Amino acid sequence: MLASQEDNHSGRPTIIVRGAEESPVAVRYIEAVLDSTWHALGLAETKIRIAVVIELAQPRNVANRPTPPERAAYLAPDSTDRTTCIALLPAGPYWTRYLLGKREAPDAWFGGFAQWLQAGLGPCAFYAAYGTPGKPVRRWLAARNWDVALFLGSRGIAGERFSSLDLLGDSRYSWYWDQVYSFRPATVACLAGRSSGCRAAVLDGADAASPAAGPQIVRSERRWWRGQRLLPGERYLSDVAREVGRERFQGFWASSLPVDTALAAALKQPIGEWTEQWERRFIAPIRLGAAAPWGVTAVALLLGAVAVLAVMLTASRRQVR
Amino acid sequence: MRPQNLSATLVVLVIGAAIPRPAVSQNRWEREVQRQLQRAVNAVTTNARRSPLFTKTGPLNEEEAETFLVTLERGVTYSILGVCDNDCSRLQLLLATQSNELAIDRNSETLPVLRFTPSATTVYRIRVVMEGCRWNPCWYAVAVVPVGKNPP
Numbered sequence: 001m002l003a004s005q006e007d008n009h010s011g012r013p014t015i016i017v018r019g020a021e022e023s024p025v026a027v028r029y030i031e032a033v034l035d036s037t038w039h040a041l042g043l044a045e046t047k048i049r050i051a052v053v054i055e056l057a058q059p060r061n062v063a064n065r066p067t068p069p070e071r072a073a074y075l076a077p078d079s080t081d082r083t084t085c086i087a088l089l090p091a092g093p094y095w096t097r098y099l100l101g102k103r104e105a106p107d108a109w110f111g112g113f114a115q116w117l118q119a120g121l122g123p124c125a126f127y128a129a130y131g132t133p134g135k136p137v138r139r140w141l142a143a144r145n146w147d148v149a150l151f152l153g154s155r156g157i158a159g160e161r162f163s164s165l166d167l168l169g170d171s172r173y174s175w176y177w178d179q180v181y182s183f184r185p186a187t188v189a190c191l192a193g194r195s196s197g198c199r200a201a202v203l204d205g206a207d208a209a210s211p212a213a214g215p216q217i218v219r220s221e222r223r224w225w226r227g228q229r230l231l232p233g234e235r236y237l238s239d240v241a242r243e244v245g246r247e248r249f250q251g252f253w254a255s256s257l258p259v260d261t262a263l264a265a266a267l268k269q270p271i272g273e274w275t276e277q278w279e280r281r282f283i284a285p286i287r288l289g290a291a292a293p294w295g296v297t298a299v300a301l302l303l304g305a306v307a308v309l310a311v312m313l314t315a316s317r318r319q320v321r
Numbered sequence: 322m323r324p325q326n327l328s329a330t331l332v333v334l335v336i337g338a339a340i341p342r343p344a345v346s347q348n349r350w351e352r353e354v355q356r357q358l359q360r361a362v363n364a365v366t367t368n369a370r371r372s373p374l375f376t377k378t379g380p381l382n383e384e385e386a387e388t389f390l391v392t393l394e395r396g397v398t399y400s401i402l403g404v405c406d407n408d409c410s411r412l413q414l415l416l417a418t419q420s421n422e423l424a425i426d427r428n429s430e431t432l433p434v435l436r437f438t439p440s441a442t443t444v445y446r447i448r449v450v451m452e453g454c455r456w457n458p459c460w461y462a463v464a465v466v467p468v469g470k471n472p473p
Contacts, residue, residue, distance in 0.1 A: 045349055047380075047458060082380050082458060132382050132457035254457050256383060 011045035011128075012038055013121075019056025019096065026099040030054065030117070037118045041125060041152060048077050048127040051086045052120070057096040071220045074123050074146075077132055079215035085124035089117075118153055123218050125152035126237070130253040136206070137252070140259045143205030146218050147228050148236040163232035164225035165282050179226070180286065187229050190275065193285030199272030201230040206259040230275070232282055239278060240267065350406040350460040354378060357404040358462040361432065365400045365466055373464040374399070380458035381451035388448045391465055395442040398469045401435040403449055405461040410453035412461055417446045436468075 015030050017023070034052065038044075075086040097103040098113065118125075123146045126133075133141065141149055169176050180188060186204065189197020221227055230236055240263075241249040248266045255262035260271060267274045292300075355378060362373055375391045393399055403426075405412045414433040416424040423445070426433035439445070449463055 047348070047350060047456060078382075130456070134383060134457070250456060254383060254455055 011043060011049070013050035013052050013128075016051060016053045017056065017099075018053060019091075020058055021056070021100055023100055025101065029099070033114050033117055037114060037121070040118075041129065043128055046128040047083065047131045048124075049084045050121065050124045050128050051084060052117075052124075053086060053088045054099075055088060055090045056099065057091060057093045071222060072120055072122060073220070074218040076123070076216040076218065077127060079217070085127040087121055087124045089120040119151055121152065122146070122150055122220065126253075130241075130250055132254075134254045134256050134262075135210070136256065136259050136262065137254075139208050139210055140203075140206045142211045142216065142218075143208030144229055145221070145227075147224070148202070148230060148233045149238070150220070150224070150234040152238045152241075153235075163282055164228060164234055165232050167225050168231075171286065182226065183231075184229055187231065188286075188288070190230060190279060191283065191286045192288045193276055193280070195270070195272035195276040197272075198230075198275035198279065199270070202236070202263070202271050202275050203260055204229045231279070236275075236278070244268075350380075350408075351378060353406050354404050354460045354462040358402065358464055361402045361404055361434075362464050362466055365402065365434075365468055371467055373466045375465040376462065377464075378460065378462040380460050381449070381454070382457040383451055383454040383459075385458075386448055386450040388446055389463070390444050391447055392443065393437070393439045393445050393465070394467075395439050396470060397467050398436065398438045400466045400468050401437065401447060402464045402466065403433045403461060405431050405451070406459050408454060408456040409451065409459035409461070410455060411451075413450040413452050414463070415446075415448040415450070417448065418443065419446070 012031075013034055015027060015034065017027050017030065030052075070090060072090065073088045075088075077083055077085050091099060094103075095113065095116065121128075123141075126149050129152060132138070168179050171177070180191065183191075184201070184204070186197045186200035190201045191197075225231075225234075228234070240252075244252075244266050248268075252262045252266035255265075257265075264271050358376065358378075374393075375389070377387075377389055379387060381387060401414060401416060403412050403414045409431055411430055412433055414426050414435055415422060416435050416437055424435045424437055426435055447463065447465070449461055451459055451461065
């Protein structure tokens with residue numbers, strides 16, 4: 001296990017690299033990338049420190065290798081330490097080989113390693129930027145596994161134009177609709193441009209009870225985008241923060257008021273309306289209910305007209321004796 | 322829980338417990354409240370030049386509280402001072418015995434002060450409540466300073 005030297009006054013995260021092979025070069029490289037990320041996020045010394053643990057994949061030939069964690073996990077402050085948030089990032093074989101200098105990774109690949117690292121900060125980035133949320137916001141985010149605060153940044157979780165909506169694919173295909181209708185009704189209603197649905201999708205979990213006492217761990221799911229209650233929820237609070245400005249977002253984040261009141265005050269607009277407009281930036285409203293294509297409708301009408309004409313013609317030639 | 326999830330949970334918890342914490346004043350907020358506390362202590366002990374009987378510094382989220390036990394001597398007048406960082410908007414100090422509240426300062430916002438002369442030497446409770454904090458957690462510092470001895 002290798003760790004970076006912590007500089008207490010820079011606020012830079014502590015980096016710990018765990019793996020079978022020790023690579024001080026990799027640690028220094030991660031430090032440099034994280035420094036850039038830290039500055040890009042506008043962070044300096046923060047009230048909540050971050051420790052990033054990068055778990056390198058074990059070589060295949062290691063006997064009795066332990067089962068590595070598949071997905072990132074986050075230990076919230078107040079779990080073991082009041083002021084430290086820990087991000088555990090399994091590097092997987094691809095980034096492990098890259099960090100150990102055994103492969104090249106083009107920057108264009110999902111934004112490259114810097115983008116992967118920034119996305120990996122997850123909820124810890126929010127803790128660093130805005131501190132520990134007030135109780136109502138903490139309960140709300142815990143109830144929905146932080147799905148609206150998975151990513152802090154302006155570019156999207158995996159590159160400039162990418163969002164979880166892109167994973168739905170093309171609406172011309174039936175599997176797109178299978179996925180759409182696997183979401184909660186409020187999520188689908190919001191996709192259809194209904195502001196009441198957007199409000200319900202955002203406030204889902206806002207009336208949840210406090211999480212059980214003990215360590216608070218946020219685990220990202222294997223296919224996290226399938227369980228989202230708002231699409232593309234991973235960037236929702238990041239976009240809110242950027243739009244309303246630091247002071248108003250900080251007021252919402254630390255507020256002891258209910259989430260709906262605090263968020264509406266920060267947005268200076270009803271939550272449903274703001275969210276519906278926000279969603280339009282990423283997707284045009286989907287059409288709900290039965291909607292036959294124009295061509296099929298025209299053919300059906302034509303066939304109907306032909307049938308009526310045939311009946312009329314038959315009836316006109318019919319002789320009653 | 323799936324084995325991978327359990328593994329991730331255990332790794333995070335073990336590492337969380339193992340990460341070394343710096344032992345001395347670490348961040349600017351903690352340094353800030355320590356400076357403020359020193360100034361406040363100097364202000365109440367201008368002539369006496371006494372050192373605090375007890376000091377404590379720490380972070381609290383809004384609506385959280387911390388309680389300390391301290392033994393105060395009969396007939397000695399104490400100033401109990403609280404300060405908090407610039408993100409804090411309201412700090413409350415309360416002095417109590419095991420069963421009764423003796424003194425409370427709710428009105429001084431970020432610099433609550435209590436002055437108290439015990440009628441008996443015993444263990445007292447000092448409770449500090451972070452009533453308002455714009456950026457959690459907010460750092461606070463508390464000091465108990467003997468400022469003079471009154472005849473019983």
